[in-house]
Amino acid sequence: MGLRIHFVVDPQGWFCMGLIIFVWLFNTLFIPKIILFPHYEEEHISLVTLLCYYLVAFFCVVSLLRASVADPGRLPESPKIPVTERDFWELCNKCNMMRPKRSHHCSRCGHCVRKMDHHCPWINNCVGEDNHWLFLQLCFYTELLSSYTLLLDFCHCYYFEPLKKVNWDIFVFRHELALIRISTFMGLIMLIGITGLFYTQLTGIFNDTTSIEKLANCCEDISRPRKPWQQTFSEVFGTRWKILWFIPFRQRRPLRVPHHFANHV
Template identity: 70%
Template sequence: MGLQIHLVYDLQGWCCVSIITFVWLYNTLYVPKLILFPHYEEQHIPAAVIVLYYMVSLCCITSLVRASFADPGQLPQDPDIPYSERQLWEICNKCNKMRPKRSHHCSRCGHCVRKMDHHCPWINNCVGEDNHWLFLQLCFYTELLSFLTLLFNFCQYYYLEPLTKVKEELFVFRHELAMLRISTLMGIVMFGGMFGLFYGQLSNVIADMTTIERMSSNLDEMLKSSKPWQQTFSEVFGTRWKILWFIPFRQRQQLRVSYHHANHV
């Protein structure tokens, strides 16, 4: 995927990305300021809890930014098709360009994307072969960050000992209950909304199918699985090292050999 930046000029998409960024920024600033750091100073929680929260938050925003700006697999204007693979390509009936099978034309972006899963307004980008792994990481870390936020909010309200050194002059402490409720509400919405999406994405990867292919296939085709799940995940994440599946700071390597395997649109 390299360092190529892919921009989609869509006002609705940028609004959706701004909402996600605001939720991330609110909880990343609020939870440590009101809960983690004060209780750490009074030795109610260990430093490892703060490090964990910031690491998950960093992975979440990194996967969001990279998934939003990464090239999902847009085909070049004049692709160089090897003679031995020409039977694996087809002509798009919308843009009249050659594309590998399992590609799809995105009407929002106006071009074909290799192994396109869907166009996601929440990252203002298509989810395709080259950034699908980042989208999966975004789903995972959003779920994890939302869970930790809800857990710390619950502990703040019901479990942790009262603070003895509360700076009442600070805004976050003067409006603690209101900010706690806002954070909890956003955590519930993000966790619940992302759960179904993440589950569907995992099911698709295991079945070696995209969302578009699943919507256009019958039930018998969807139940077929010709690859072990380790192989399908390795192809999506570009590595067979499972620990690297969780790291959004690396570069993805191409492991898939051909585009014609399994079902295609």
Template identity: 75%
Template structure:
């Protein structure tokens, strides 16, 4: 069962999502056209490597769309609070609604989000309880696609044999170096940024769990 569709009316967020989509589109169009297909014709790469690039690219854009449009955990109006959980709820001083603890109010979205991590302008959505795993998927697939792109850019100039047959009348091949330099720059920025973000997200998830395990272990030692 899918998550409810959720849109945020934020022009700045739409611009950020548009930038990410254009970077994805740029590499999805030019990397196969400049590297994969010509190298495949000369026997330097296999069809499996082409399919792997397109599949990774598809997973990347699908995860972007899902993370951008999934409900992050928006609190409904007049939520029903079980009697046994009233002590774990508090009043939001911005929207004057009761919310569970560890929820936060997002000024861009205009409502409270359960276990809100942050508002990410690059997906134009909050990262909360219900879509955190989708955000991690996006980070992971973006790392894969960016890393794959950087490897292909490197191999094209420093590992593969020189091209034998190139149609130099085509615009893209006359500007191959400039186009691939742009691709390399975007790949480095995206790969570095996603690695840092993915690392901080995973550490943030694992640290509370590790503290709970450590505390339980200390209690067991004391009781023993």
């Protein structure tokens, strides 16, 4: 199943996504010049350490781009409702379209999304049934890259041997301390924020509850029984090779559960 493209025209979302790309570019450009390449040339670190950093950074930006353009589960204008599921669809009071229960209308995107979790300005897209796994993948690689960057910053200042050859004609070495501090500050902000977000997302999957339902205290469907966490994980990560969900190039085979089964089993 190919990845369906979904593009949102939102200047605020473009600005937020631009900030994320700026942080990624800053660490990808300056960390190797300040830490990785100099210490590799003096044989303080191995080539594997350098290549792993670039690999994680590459996976991080691929996950960001895929999550930002993936269709979150947008409902078509004239959805085909199975006869056996008509009682489990409802009318949206904002766009006057039929939608399955647990869908939500996004005011920024202007349409309803199946099992919408929230609209994320940092990817300029909704997080819904079809791209939730990509959003979790982005959180995973962002957390990994931030941790890797903070570890390199710490080792450069307190663990690695001092560099013997320093070219003071290069800008990055003249402003080494300031760049390291900026990298550490951004790494801490990203790590703390993403860790909290990643935790809430995983607990939501375990409890079969979206972020919107948490905010609404499930007042509209408080009696809805919760599905087993194995089923919710299969719905989010796909039915095949769930253990390989972190590979940013794979395609997910979705698990389509009838809405009457999802709401009453």
